Amino acid sequence: MAEPRGCALQVENLSVSLGGHAILRNAGLVLQDGRTMAIIGQSGCGKTTLLKAIAGLLPVDSGRITVAGRPIDSLPPRARSAVYLYQEPLLFPHLDVFENVAFGLRIRGIAGAELQQRVRPMLEQLDLAALAKRRPQALSGGQRQRVAFGRALIIEPALLLLDEPFSNLDPEARMGMQTLFKTVAGAHGIASIFVTHDVKEALLIGDAFGLLRGGQLHVYRDRAGFLADPASGVSREAEFWRQVRSTEAEAPRQPER
Amino acid sequence: MRIHSPDASSIVLPLLVIGGPMTLAGVFMLVYSLGGIGLLSPGWTLIHWRLVLSDPQTWISLAYSAYVGAASLAGSIVFALAIVFSLGALLRRGALGTLIYLPLTIPPIVAGFLTAELFGGAGLLSRVAYQLGWIARPADFPVLVYSRWGIGIILAHFFLVTPFLVLLFDRLRRNERVDALMQLAQTLGASRWQTLRRVALPVMLCAARPALSVYLIVLIGAFEVPLLIGAQSPSMISVLIWNRFARFDLATRPQAFVLTTLYTVIMVAALLIVRRARVGLDRGER
Amino acid sequence: MQRTLAGLLSLSLIVPVALLVVLSLTRYWIFPDIFPAQWQIEQWQRLFQGGSDLVPATMCSIGIATGVALTSTALAFPASRGICRLRRRGALLTLAHLPYAASPVVLGASLLYVFLRLHLADSVAGVMLAQFVFAFAYGIILLSSFWNTDVESLIGVAATLGARPVQVWLRVLVPRALPLLGICLFQTFLISWFDYALVLLVGGGLVDTLTIRLFQYFEAGDARLAATCALLLMAPPLLGLALNQRLLTAGLLFQEIEHDG
Numbered sequence: 093m094a095e096p097r098g099c100a101l102q103v104e105n106l107s108v109s110l111g112g113h114a115i116l117r118n119a120g121l122v123l124q125d126g127r128t129m130a131i132i133g134q135s136g137c138g139k140t141t142l143l144k145a146i147a148g149l150l151p152v153d154s155g156r157i158t159v160a161g162r163p164i165d166s167l168p169p170r171a172r173s174a175v176y177l178y179q180e181p182l183l184f185p186h187l188d189v190f191e192n193v194a195f196g197l198r199i200r201g202i203a204g205a206e207l208q209q210r211v212r213p214m215l216e217q218l219d220l221a222a223l224a225k226r227r228p229q230a231l232s233g234g235q236r237q238r239v240a241f242g243r244a245l246i247i248e249p250a251l252l253l254l255d256e257p258f259s260n261l262d263p264e265a266r267m268g269m270q271t272l273f274k275t276v277a278g279a280h281g282i283a284s285i286f287v288t289h290d291v292k293e294a295l296l297i298g299d300a301f302g303l304l305r306g307g308q309l310h311v312y313r314d315r316a317g318f319l320a321d322p323a324s325g326v327s328r329e330a331e332f333w334r335q336v337r338s339t340e341a342e343a344p345r346q347p348e349r
Numbered sequence: 350m351r352i353h354s355p356d357a358s359s360i361v362l363p364l365l366v367i368g369g370p371m372t373l374a375g376v377f378m379l380v381y382s383l384g385g386i387g388l389l390s391p392g393w394t395l396i397h398w399r400l401v402l403s404d405p406q407t408w409i410s411l412a413y414s415a416y417v418g419a420a421s422l423a424g425s426i427v428f429a430l431a432i433v434f435s436l437g438a439l440l441r442r443g444a445l446g447t448l449i450y451l452p453l454t455i456p457p458i459v460a461g462f463l464t465a466e467l468f469g470g471a472g473l474l475s476r477v478a479y480q481l482g483w484i485a486r487p488a489d490f491p492v493l494v495y496s497r498w499g500i501g502i503i504l505a506h507f508f509l510v511t512p513f514l515v516l517l518f519d520r521l522r523r524n525e526r527v528d529a530l531m532q533l534a535q536t537l538g539a540s541r542w543q544t545l546r547r548v549a550l551p552v553m554l555c556a557a558r559p560a561l562s563v564y565l566i567v568l569i570g571a572f573e574v575p576l577l578i579g580a581q582s583p584s585m586i587s588v589l590i591w592n593r594f595a596r597f598d599l600a601t602r603p604q605a606f607v608l609t610t611l612y613t614v615i616m617v618a619a620l621l622i623v624r625r626a627r628v629g630l631d632r633g634e635r
Numbered sequence: 636m637q638r639t640l641a642g643l644l645s646l647s648l649i650v651p652v653a654l655l656v657v658l659s660l661t662r663y664w665i666f667p668d669i670f671p672a673q674w675q676i677e678q679w680q681r682l683f684q685g686g687s688d689l690v691p692a693t694m695c696s697i698g699i700a701t702g703v704a705l706t707s708t709a710l711a712f713p714a715s716r717g718i719c720r721l722r723r724r725g726a727l728l729t730l731a732h733l734p735y736a737a738s739p740v741v742l743g744a745s746l747l748y749v750f751l752r753l754h755l756a757d758s759v760a761g762v763m764l765a766q767f768v769f770a771f772a773y774g775i776i777l778l779s780s781f782w783n784t785d786v787e788s789l790i791g792v793a794a795t796l797g798a799r800p801v802q803v804w805l806r807v808l809v810p811r812a813l814p815l816l817g818i819c820l821f822q823t824f825l826i827s828w829f830d831y832a833l834v835l836l837v838g839g840g841l842v843d844t845l846t847i848r849l850f851q852y853f854e855a856g857d858a859r860l861a862a863t864c865a866l867l868l869m870a871p872p873l874l875g876l877a878l879n880q881r882l883l884t885a886g887l888l889f890q891e892i893e894h895d896g
Contacts, residue, residue, distance in 0.1 A: 367734060573832065
């Protein structure tokens, strides 16, 4: 890294329990400005809990969370500048595409020409301009997810928290969204935590990597560390493809009956 | 095979059973109101229409019905939303989880009777007020039953409709993921009041609109409750029709059918407008 | 705070029903007493010994409501499928709302003339036919929520396995829809059971049901018999509530709700 980066998010010793069960134990991570941390984890490992705890949507047992150098532990969700993006896009069903994207601005009392000036370019950037008057019910999965992105990005949060946002999309839409996310998040310079159970997606999107298992968060020092760790699943994925290739190579030699 | 081809007989039946009587009734009320039939009818005439349309009582009654229906429904909506958001899961547990269904077992005619016994001059509340020293005799108790403002009718409807709306809103709150939407709005910077006003209420009212519009239609056409505990005047439209139809001499009967025609046209138009708006919503238009 | 609110709400739900019970057991209850001075159970005794004139009214109500419920449910089930397979199903479902928009009084008054011609006025059959229009329309609205692509595939599977149409109905569709059909039976029973306007207009004073009685007692100022009548009217729905809460809510909400039946 050439230029020094600020610290977008710092989590120290974060523990969360729900109904007496420890879901997250002493999790810690540091995320630099403008970077994306991909966290791998199977379902039930505490991914959602980690994100919701950072967003302030869950009560926390102990720990410290700092966003852009500011402790936010005692702040309500709306003052944390961290937007949580659900697995499904969860758009406001009573608002059209434009109003969904504009929601955060309207909350802040922005209206009229300024609102238009800020929402229009966002719709253009996400290729949603033609759909501005549509209701969420009339959108495809990928379109909905783009609206959810626009709605989050427009308030220029310090942090995006993404909870397997593309897992419900078909493969093609999914690849499109992955590329779009890289471009848009890069352009806006917003730090993000991206949780997924797909190793390929993590490698494609992440600048930093983490592994969440049984409530324990392990953060890798670099990409190489992530690639090398057997627990991350990268080697398993590689082994699978190696086997496929060797089987394909053998196949023509088998006699036909 | 019949099960795979559009089955004509099963479409004919509803058309016949519902459309048939509706058409018969429609034609009959129109013809009767125009003097085409009827025991004392002197022949085709517009006199009944002229009489009814120029009678202020007609319009007062229609407006009064709209007012009573809207007031009953609005009160129930506000109260039901308040209950759902302040009690939450408590509504589904313990005694209250069962008691909330209790008003659903009460027919309108019983609700009217109960309102009289609870809020009437010698009713239970009046007795309590006396024991507390607030009033000296039944006449001192404010007129709620038989009130010109329809307070008794509104109270009875309120008691009947609120539990339905509580159950409806509670279900919508879960089905429409209202709590998740509210959380999301919070992370986007909305305050508690803003999440309620800009997210929870519009989402739930929007989703409940089909049910709410049918309730409104049913409440506007209410008969038993206003017949039991409504004021002599103004009277709700169903009661007015009943009075013209049966209470006085046969001469007013054509007027009753002018009223039924007028009322049916208004309500069916309202129903169609509601439906159009709903189809638009389903198509994803604004 | 929440507990207090829940308590107050519970109280406001119990008091009216408790008042009915108290009223039906009262001998003397003059203003301003909070509780009756003297109690009695005579009319309940007479009712259960069969000597009360409430017995024929109860029987009449039961007979009419049972007939309306059975016929309207049996016919609305196949009819709802016919409607749901149409491209313009929405228009026909709107048609099913029409009787409610026109209101029972309007429809009752207007149909009376036709019924007079058909010699159906002032008769139990006429009242049942008029109530049937409403119950059938309601049944269609409720049962149309049953038909979806899953059910249609199920029909296809049964047909490929060799089932004839009648067998598909009896062995696949009816068993699968049984919970919903139960709700429909119960609700259409209540539509008839609770009805006053149609009995009044079409029955013309000759058909004697519990709602008619309640109104008469109320007009005559006999709160005790009116309360007894009211409790009799509430007995079937209360029974339904004890059996299954869904019997009472489903569909009366006039909203497409999913049925996990």
